[in-house]
Amino acid sequence: MVHFTAEEKAAITGLWAKVNVEEAGGEALGRLLVVYPWTQRFFDSFGNLSSASAIMGNPKVKAHGKKVLTSFGEAIKNLDNLKGAFAKLSELHCDKLHVDPENFRLLGNVIVIILATHFGREFTPDVQAAWQKLVSGVATALAHKYH
Amino acid sequence: MSLTRAERTIIVSMWSKISTQADAIGTETLERLFSCYPQAKTYFPHFDLHSGSAQLRAHGSKVVAAVGDAVKSIDNVAIALSKLSELHAYVLRVDPVNFKFLSHCLLVTLASHFPADFTADAHAAWDKFLSIVSGVLTEKYR
Numbered sequence: 001m002v003h004f005t006a007e008e009k010a011a012i013t014g015l016w017a018k019v020n021v022e023e024a025g026g027e028a029l030g031r032l033l034v035v036y037p038w039t040q041r042f043f044d045s046f047g048n049l050s051s052a053s054a055i056m057g058n059p060k061v062k063a064h065g066k067k068v069l070t071s072f073g074e075a076i077k078n079l080d081n082l083k084g085a086f087a088k089l090s091e092l093h094c095d096k097l098h099v100d101p102e103n104f105r106l107l108g109n110v111i112v113i114i115l116a117t118h119f120g121r122e123f124t125p126d127v128q129a130a131w132q133k134l135v136s137g138v139a140t141a142l143a144h145k146y147h
Numbered sequence: 148m149s150l151t152r153a154e155r156t157i158i159v160s161m162w163s164k165i166s167t168q169a170d171a172i173g174t175e176t177l178e179r180l181f182s183c184y185p186q187a188k189t190y191f192p193h194f195d196l197h198s199g200s201a202q203l204r205a206h207g208s209k210v211v212a213a214v215g216d217a218v219k220s221i222d223n224v225a226i227a228l229s230k231l232s233e234l235h236a237y238v239l240r241v242d243p244v245n246f247k248f249l250s251h252c253l254l255v256t257l258a259s260h261f262p263a264d265f266t267a268d269a270h271a272a273w274d275k276f277l278s279i280v281s282g283v284l285t286e287k288y289r
Binding site for chain 1: 175178179181182183184198251254255256258259260262265266268270271272274
């Protein structure tokens, strides 16, 4: 199980308080679809994904990105029990959505990169390390119920 | 997997900005690597890896210079990095998973230093380019 030190929790919650979840969510999902185009396989119903600008401007991408990152925010309220917090979502991603857990790792790293663009110098190696631990913990929690 | 002309243009033009801060970027990339993926330190038992160490700075410069070499020969990375490829295969034998970690840390460093330039297209181009470089460096492993 993932354990966060007090410093790591502070690095995570401190930064999260300044994140515009709607904007960052759309950005994160958009970049996932641009940088790793094969991830578009889950979003046939989203309409125009034909170019980076189409993807980044796509309202369905933005809406879904907001949903995903809002859920991520729930993780941050439950750092001591990620597996419990994501149990239902894990079942959903396996049984209904059929998403390869590798995609959770890809999205986690995209989120880290977006935080770097937003926070610049403030996103120090130590802060990044705390966030890498978080995204890795979330990815593991989301994969936990797979069978 | 090979770069489109548009991707090559993005990388070459960003490189001219990056190269003015090359050493700082190299050092920071390694600091991020060792903070986030401490297992990477196992390849450097002979180094002082504390922030600010001369060895860290020297090695960071080396790494970024090699990326620069790949950028300068972007149409033929395999030839430009042939010697480095042999070094990694026969001497260093760094497990291939670590190239993903290092590439990610370089992307984070670029994103934090050049947020305006690091658009979704640029992110895609750099991720692809570093993936190609990693492939070249591991292609002689077996």
